[in-house]
Amino acid sequence: MEFDGTVSIEGVTMDEVWLALSDPVMIKQALPGCQFLVEVEEGDVDFDALAASAPDEDPPTLPEASPEDIAERAFVEGGRYAALMEISVGSVSPSFETVVTIEEREFPHMYAGGEGSASNSSFEMSSWMDLVETEDGVDVEWGAEADVFGRVAQMGQRVINPVANRVVGRFFDSVESQISDVSTDDSSGLRDRVSGLF
Amino acid sequence: MERDITLTVNGTEHELSVEPRTLLIHALRDEMGYTGPNVGCESSTCGTCTVHVDGKAVKACTELAVRAEGSEITTIEALNEDGELHPLQESFQEEHGLQCGYCTPGMVMTAAEFLEEEPDPDREEIREALEGNLCRCTGYQNIVNAVETGAEKMRTETAADGGTVEGGD
């Protein structure tokens, strides 16, 4: 199934949005049900070990974090990331062990592919994002193509579409509010430092 | 993890231990032996599991047993009294309103509640009232006939009693 959309964020710059959406910590916080999101090496991922070693508290994100720290931990092209995502679908709440690879990352475009599996369900997906400057801010244009398998798939699009919309909606709401914090909190010259990074 | 609850089914109190997630239908069937209501879809669509909870038709496959504590539950087993079939049960037999019978306990319980509310429905109203009960055998026509006939019987009984039909609840 395919999903796409455009989210308009007012009063922000391309650089700010790009930096925020490059921050694994912020993405983790914005994704509903995401237990952790960390970079991993090639090969099998031991999710139990990752869960055990995941920090109890996330490091600060924008605007508290320094842009340089975020740039340091930002997604990199070719990077491989593991996440544990618990998503409620109908009457079940599978935990998806998810591995995502950033296939392309060149300002202002990102493309990622990944797959997740839970006890009786799994998915494979690819997604892309482009930033487009507008008169009063930035449009995030995004799309995703997903194949869903197993118990979740059997519930059909009737159930999956609202879930996908809920996840995406909450994600961008959260992103938007965090980025808005950046644009309103200009005490430390954050905006300049962000734009200076690129 | 299990919880002790008391359920009143067909006038009898049952004490049992269930998990918080235990569905009323499984408590009725597996724990207490009321196998009249059946499991057909686990999604509140087919209505084979329909029982009355405090006089209202409820799909026991989407109701938790723990939530039914303190309520009066009536299953198809209690619809007939003193060995006499309920007027609706009689009319289902007369009209061949059933074939395999699997949907029948739910169908009859839904119809019984409906006729309490609407003692003299037309065919279209009956079809609407049964929208939550699926039958794969009869094509519904003789079920609609049975509910019409049952309604008539119940009205006659009510008139004869000079009161309301309790439907065996």
Add this chain to the structure above:
Amino acid sequence: MATEERRSGPDGVETVDADDVDAADILGSAIERREDPSLLTGDAEYTDDIQLPDSAHAAILRSQYAHARIEGIDTSEAEAMDDVVDVFTAEDIDVPGNLPTAWDLDTLRTVDHPVLAEDRIRYQGDALAVVVAEERYQAHDAVDRIDVDYDRLEAVTDPETALDDDAPVVHEEEGTNTAFDWEIGDADETDAAFAEADHAVGIDVTNQLLIPNAMEPRAAIADYDDSDDELTLHMTTQNPHVHRLLLSGVIDHPEHKLRVRAPDVGGGFGSKIHHYADEALVALAAKRAERPVKWQATRTETYLTDAQGRGHETHAELAVDDDGTIRGLRVDTAANMGAYLSTFAPAVPTYLYGTLLSGQYDIPAIHCEVSGVFTNVPPVDAYRGAGRPEASFVVERIVKEAADAIGMDPTELRRHNFPDPDEFPHATPVAMEYDSGDYDKTLDRALDLVDYDEFRERQERAREEGRYIGVGLSCYIEACGLAPSELVGELGAGAGLWESGLVRFTPSGTVKAAVGTSGHGQGHDTTYAQVVANELGVDYDDVDVDEGDTDALPQGMGTYGSRSAAVGGSALVQSARKVVDKARKIAAHQLEADPIDVEFEDGEFYVAGAPDRSMGVQDVALEAYLAHDIPDDIEPGLEATTFFDPDNFVFPFGTHVAVVEVDPDTGEIEFEDYVAVDDVGNQINPKIVEGQIHGGVAQGVGQALYEGAEYDENGQLVTGSMQDYTVPKAEHIPDMETDSTTTPSPVNPLGVKGVGEAGTIAAPQAVVNAVVDALEPFGVEDIDMPLTNERVWRAAHGNGGDS
């Protein structure tokens, strides 16, 4: 030829209490069903209602994918869970474990069908592991803890794509998805017919995959006694003896130590004929655990595993002359077989389909080619009608198209090609010999009931007002009462299709009848008792009927193919007559008369010419068991068993007419009328016949308007619950007007034809023809089933019927 007409509007045939019917009138009376009090009060016993002491519960892990290699299965976490009794996978079982196909074809590629997938998944319902736990929920919890390492493969779900060169191959070792190529009829003669005919009309039709949807999901309880190796299986089956035979091979358990019993069964429609992996797994689980094990499929599980029906892609051409004479029919079908060959699957799109392509018509030349195709959907096998609805759909759709093409009224074109009633038995070019028929009669009656002549004028006026009404006809034929063992053996059946029936008097004069069929909603206890009471002249209440238990009677073939009355009922008739013959000898002895002089009527033996010298058959029964004074050459006791094997199928027929109004702006379809005039031969219980027609039509209307199993491009079932697959509700099905004519079948002593599948065979094309007729002003010629609002709207707006 006896003809009797019964008409009924929504109220239908009126029933009578059996107590109010004279014994002599019991056969043919619309009595109430004796099974109903138990079904209506919750006393019925379905499989999952059975609670054996010390039972454990099984749950079965199915595949996430429709097509995959299995890299590994880790059951350790499940095994470690509290209250888990046993977990096993393919590598833990040491029985043959291969589900057989009981029908062979010359070109058939038989493939292994393991009860537990070993290294490859071919559809989502493939079983990977079995968990046995103390409680139902725990078994399901544990299934969720089994970790399977899959290597997902591309999947294919529709038969035409599966035949492409670059399609994923379902059975790699076969190198092709073609399960078989089959043909019937004469290609050269058909070519010649087309060359000579004035017109050729072609259509492409899809007969979509359907899920049977018996209200009771499949279930089984196995109970094993280690001390004597007795294994009892209570299960949802339409044919316990067939299950016993097949299961004994699958799990390598001696057949005589195996009992299969069908308690009350909540509908089947074909889906409970087949041998699935599940009953074998439950049996193995009970043997391993040495305690009873129960399993019931969830609804989603039935959707993933129950054999589905239909699944045809067909191109058909009809050669027809200007005057409406049909010269020839050519049919090419790709039939979806699913991932494996289910029990009787190869017969369905071949001998149950191609042989019915002559419909009600005298067609001189027919040629039909069928490719059976493996895909990554559940095995496709018999679903109510099985092959015959697909055939009737092709014939009745193309006949309507032909009538439109040559500008002839569709009723006239049909009538022009009917064989005359005196041309029966009527041989077709596709190997059938129709037993008896009078097709004008059902057509006339149906047209009369819908006031067809007046309808066309009304249609014209409605169109002027911007309302679109249409009438659709279906003049169907079916072959049922399956049937002659020698013939089906020649055609590839791995079984005989006789039926056995036992009639046994008790010493006190009551009667036990036992039949090898296995009813699951059809009211067999009632109808068989009517048959036996009538033959023996005893009170209906004195006859008890046993069915559905391999321990209750010698052998049996089960209930499917509308065969129970025609074959099982006839076995009972023959047994009852054998009993009467023996009783006559005993009565003659007692009455001191020659048996030749002893008449039998209404349960009484009397000496011809001296009616006061008489003896009731129930008194004879006592004498037979006392055996104090019976003829020397007669054994004590009074019972008989018959294996009835008819000479031919029976061929019910009829005309169904749908009248609909279509709103081209919304795509909504409303029924104005639905008329069914069926000729199913003699009727044992007309109210039961009516119910079978109603239910059959409802499933046919369901196919026409609502139902369809849908898969995404990965072979994932997306109509995986009752919220996603539309089983028609009460408000979806119109009130029907049913009527019948009676043309008895000459091939069985009851003169019955069979009624279980008629409605399902007849209805879909009546509805589609009606909708197409209504939308004729929009140039609509075809819409694919199901005719959803969207498809109808698209068709009316020139976007084609395909979505």
